[in-house]
Amino acid sequence: MAQPVVSVKGLEVSFATEGGMLNAVRGLTFELAEQEVLGIVGESGSGKSVTALALIGLLPKTAVVKGSVEIDGEEIVGRAEKDMYKMRGSKIAMIFQDPMTSLNPVYTIGWQIIEAVRSHGKVSKDEAKVRAIELLRLSGIPRPEAALDSYPHEFSGGMRQRVVIAIAMANSPRVMLADEPTTALDVTVQAQVLLSLQSALEKTKAALVLVTHDLGVVAGMANRVIVMYAGRVVEFANVDELFYRPSMPYTHGLLGAIPSHAEDSDERLSQIPGAPPTMLNHAGGCPFAPRCPLAQDVCRSTEPALEPVATADGSVHLSACHFRDEVSSMPVASMFKGAEQILEGAEDSGH
Amino acid sequence: MSIFRKKGRSGEKIETQWSTAMRNFRKDKMALTGIAIFVIILIVALVQTMLNPKGWSTLTTDFAKPPSWHHPFGTTDSGLDLMSGCLKGALQDLIIAVIVSTMALVIGTAVGAVAGYFGGLLDSVLMRVVDLLLVVPLLTILIVMSNIFSSGGGSPLAIALLIGFLSWTYISRLVRAEFLALRERPFVEASIALGASSWRVITRHLIPNAIGVIMVNTTLTVAGAILLESTLSYLGLGIVPPAVSLGMLVQDGQGSATTSPWQFFFPAGLLLIIVLCVFVIGDGMQAAFDPRNARRRK
Numbered sequence: 296m297a298q299p300v301v302s303v304k305g306l307e308v309s310f311a312t313e314g315g316m317l318n319a320v321r322g323l324t325f326e327l328a329e330q331e332v333l334g335i336v337g338e339s340g341s342g343k344s345v346t347a348l349a350l351i352g353l354l355p356k357t358a359v360v361k362g363s364v365e366i367d368g369e370e371i372v373g374r375a376e377k378d379m380y381k382m383r384g385s386k387i388a389m390i391f392q393d394p395m396t397s398l399n400p401v402y403t404i405g406w407q408i409i410e411a412v413r414s415h416g417k418v419s420k421d422e423a424k425v426r427a428i429e430l431l432r433l434s435g436i437p438r439p440e441a442a443l444d445s446y447p448h449e450f451s452g453g454m455r456q457r458v459v460i461a462i463a464m465a466n467s468p469r470v471m472l473a474d475e476p477t478t479a480l481d482v483t484v485q486a487q488v489l490l491s492l493q494s495a496l497e498k499t500k501a502a503l504v505l506v507t508h509d510l511g512v513v514a515g516m517a518n519r520v521i522v523m524y525a526g527r528v529v530e531f532a533n534v535d536e537l538f539y540r541p542s543m544p545y546t547h548g549l550l551g552a553i554p555s556h557a558e559d560s561d562e563r564l565s566q567i568p569g570a571p572p573t574m575l576n577h578a579g580g581c582p583f584a585p586r587c588p589l590a591q592d593v594c595r596s597t598e599p600a601l602e603p604v605a606t607a608d609g610s611v612h613l614s615a616c617h618f619r620d621e622v623s624s625m626p627v628a629s630m631f632k633g634a635e636q637i638l639e640g641a642e643d644s645g646h
Numbered sequence: 647m648s649i650f651r652k653k654g655r656s657g658e659k660i661e662t663q664w665s666t667a668m669r670n671f672r673k674d675k676m677a678l679t680g681i682a683i684f685v686i687i688l689i690v691a692l693v694q695t696m697l698n699p700k701g702w703s704t705l706t707t708d709f710a711k712p713p714s715w716h717h718p719f720g721t722t723d724s725g726l727d728l729m730s731g732c733l734k735g736a737l738q739d740l741i742i743a744v745i746v747s748t749m750a751l752v753i754g755t756a757v758g759a760v761a762g763y764f765g766g767l768l769d770s771v772l773m774r775v776v777d778l779l780l781v782v783p784l785l786t787i788l789i790v791m792s793n794i795f796s797s798g799g800g801s802p803l804a805i806a807l808l809i810g811f812l813s814w815t816y817i818s819r820l821v822r823a824e825f826l827a828l829r830e831r832p833f834v835e836a837s838i839a840l841g842a843s844s845w846r847v848i849t850r851h852l853i854p855n856a857i858g859v860i861m862v863n864t865t866l867t868v869a870g871a872i873l874l875e876s877t878l879s880y881l882g883l884g885i886v887p888p889a890v891s892l893g894m895l896v897q898d899g900q901g902s903a904t905t906s907p908w909q910f911f912f913p914a915g916l917l918l919i920i921v922l923c924v925f926v927i928g929d930g931m932q933a934a935f936d937p938r939n940a941r942r943r944k
Contacts, residue, residue: 351839353835353838353839377843380841380842380843381841382841383838383839383840383841383842384839384840384841384842385841388839388840389836389839389840391832391835391836391839392832393832396831396832396833397832397833397835397836398833398836399833399837399851399854399855400833400855400937401663401854401855401857401935401936401937402662402663402854403662403666406662406663410850411840414840414841414842414846415841446937448937459836462840463840465840
């Protein structure tokens with residue numbers, strides 16, 4: 296493998312709160328090569344957005360960051376804010392969740408793209424304008440010349456998100472971070488925006504870190520997937536491995552919660568009972584144990600390490616579960632069916 | 647500055663905030679009327695003061711004469727041509743207003759921006775200074791200070807600087823409040839994620855978004871400065887003869903408002919028209935700088 300574009304080693308992020316240290320990310324390690332797409336999935340509060348912010352150095356000052364994040368060989372953790380300006384936009388760019396608000400309302404689209412193009416490196420205004428039109432065309436905006444003079448409020452959400460993608464790729468960054476890039480969009484528009492994102496990757500050869508809770512998006516875009524739970528990686532695998540042989544009960548639960556469009560599936564969606572734990576003063580044991588239908592005593596006492604599962608094709612598949620091999624051979628989400636019925640029963644008796 | 651018009655090689659301009667605002671402003675009939683009246687007053691005042699610089703200091707034997715061809719605004723009790731006085735006074739007021747509003751604009755925006763964007767200790771310190779200036783009655787400070795500064799008779803410049811130094815607090819508080827709200831908007835985070843420094847975020851993203859508020863309050867300061875100067879003159883602490891201001895003329899004329907009303911109504915009317923023009927222009931600017939607001943009018 297060539298020199299990785301992103302290399303994260305033992306990343307830990309914690310926040311000092313009144314209740315003690317809140318460990319938002321605990322020991323995250325991964326590498327990413329050019330044009331590779333890493334999906335990070337997990338529930339709200341699992342630490343996925345904090346991870347994205349740590350990669351671009353945008354965490355609030357109260358955050359305590361340990362470990363190492365290297366972008367194109369340059370260390371991010373502990374870097375002075377002044378040096379970060381040069382990295383952001385040129386080496387690493389971010390696409391935010393809500394395109395309705397992530398563009399400046401008082402400037403035209405053209406101004407904002409030209410501003411982005413010219414903010415790193417010396418480019419004349421005319422060159423920047425030509426580049427802006429090119430960028431808009433690449434990200435799938437029809438009639439890009441006319442779009443230059445439009446204001447953000449004149450565009451729909453999908454169009455705006457494409458503008459945001461155009462701005463993100465303005466300086467051909469090595470890494471793009473997308474934090475829930477399609478969550479705020481209509482389903483029909485999502486596919487188009489993902490397509491824009493894909494062509495942006497091909498053009499810039501950047502790596503993409505895709506933070507989302509939409510497993511459909513992950514299935515379509517990602518090469519590899521990290522599943523996060525309570526600030527920790529609980530499963531890491533190639534996308535096919537993860538979807539066909541999930542080796543962590545939590546992943547089973549996530550997959551079971553995807554609605555199926557198959558005609559014969561009139562089953563109810565399975566759900567994961569309970570809520571994710573707060574990461575305040577984690578006591579020990581597997582953080583998922585309280586919600587896991589397979590939990591044993593060992594799960595409640597010892598936190599499982601992230602270790603490999605045997606795979607057919609020899610690819611790396613890691614899981615943090617004491618029973619990873621057993622879980623990987625179970626049918627997807629089957630273990631949560633029981634929980635589903637229990638809840639249903641409780642609902643019936645309530646009426 | 648970046649918000650001004652740029653021309654491409656093809657001669658085709660890139661739409662900027664400034665060019666859009668100007669185009670919108672040109673469609674605003676109210677504001678255009680305001681500008682027109684304002685400019686006419688300014689030109690007439692300039693021409694009159696240049697052609698007849700001694701107009702206000704030449705004593706005549708026409709004491710308290712009503713308006714006539716020779717004295718369009720009539721004369722004062724001491725036989726001075728009131729039109730010369732009004733125009734010279736208007737010019738003087740405008741100079742003061744420009745100095746005051748520029749100071750209020752620059753200091754107020756800078757202080758408000760820094761306090762609102764950076765927050766924390768800096769914010770607390772700056773806002774306590776503002777509080778201090780706000781709780782002490784402006785007039786009291788002005789009375790004390792103008793005595794110190796203008797022991798030899800009120801110099802218009804000294805008075806302008808004094809008023810300017812004390813009237814930025816209002817703008818700074820508004821800009822701070824606006825910045826507190828704006829800095830949490832996602833596009834600010836997005837621009838930081840694209841490598842914008844604090845300076846860039848403030849000058850390129852936050853101030854342009856707050857420009858409507860800033861503009862309107864600057865025009866309010868203009869009107870406020872003219873009125874404040876009038877108050878000072880009225881109290882005998884502002885401009886002293888031979889310099890003249892509209893406030894001073896109003897004060898002189900008010901005693902004879904019933905007997906020779908022109909002595910009161912001409913300077914007061916001119917003052918009112920100027921202040922109204924400034925308000926209308928400010929209002930039009932606020933509308934013009936908001937891309938949504940202005941496009942809807944088409």
